[in-house]
Amino acid sequence: MPKTSPKTQLVDAAIAAMETAVAPHSQFKVGAALLTKSGLVITGANVESASYGLTCCAERVALFKALTAGERHFVAVAVVARDEGGPMPCGACRQLLAEYAPQAKVWVADCKFPRRIRTYSVKRLLPEPFLLLT
Ligand code: THU
Numbered sequence: 355m356p357k358t359s360p361k362t363q364l365v366d367a368a369i370a371a372m373e374t375a376v377a378p379h380s381q382f383k384v385g386a387a388l389l390t391k392s393g394l395v396i397t398g399a400n401v402e403s404a405s406y407g408l409t410c411c412a413e414r415v416a417l418f419k420a421l422t423a424g425e426r427h428f429v430a431v432a433v434v435a436r437d438e439g440g441p442m443p444c445g446a447c448r449q450l451l452a453e454y455a456p457q458a459k460v461w462v463a464d465c466k467f468p469r470r471i472r473t474y475s476v477k478r479l480l481p482e483p484f485l486l487l488t
Contacts, residue, residue, distance in 0.1 A: 361471055364389050364432040365463045368412075371397035372434055372465060375412065378402060384412035384435045385465075388420050388455070391427035396420040413447040417454060428455035432471075433462050440464045440472065443479060451476045452483035 358366075364387045372385025377400055384400045398416025402409040410418075413433055420428070431451065435441040440462035443451065451458065460474040 360389060360430070361432075361461055361473075362469065364395065364430055365434060365461060365468050365471055367395050367397055368432040368434040368463075369465050369468060371399045371412070371416075373399075375399035376401045379404070379406065379409075382435060382437075384433065384441055386412035386416040386434075387432045388416045388425075388428050388458070389430045389432075390420065390425045391429055392425075394420075394425065396423065396425065411444055411447050413443050414450055417447075417450055421454060426454075428458040430459040430461055431455060433460065434465045434468070436465050438464055439470075445480075448476070448480040449483060452480045453485065 367387035368385040372383045375383035377383050379402045387395055387397045389395055396416055396419050398412050400412045433441055456476050461471050463471045
């Protein structure tokens with residue numbers, strides 16, 4: 355049996371997380387999974403509000419979970435949904451990824467074709483992020 359690659363494993367974790375989405379308004383479930391440098395996988399899914407603007411995307415749920423668990427170094431993030439080609443992270447998520455996971459590979463897949471994975475860099479998704487000098 356061939357061993358599954360980290361990419362495949364992370365996409366599979368994102369697909370499992372997708373099922374935990376709370377999306378009563380759009381019915382559009384999104385799953386995300388972050389791989390930390392230490393090898394941990396931290397997942398998230400979108401959570402919607404009746405006050406639509408309060409909705410939180412899967413990527414940010416995963417990132418906030420990871421950051422508040424003390425994780426700071428990310429190798430990759432997988433994002434999946436049922437749409438063709440997979441869901442591209444929204445602008446807000448791109449900003450947060452640029453701030454906290456600038457080196458992460460972004461793996462995007464459609465859950466119907468989980469082995470067709472597109473790879474992006476955070477830099478490509480948001481070439482000129484707003485960053486505060488620290
Ligand atoms: N959504 C995500 O979870 N990630 C994205 O990058 C784009 C959109 C969610 C938010 C909302 O719950 C649903 O998709 C429809 O917009």
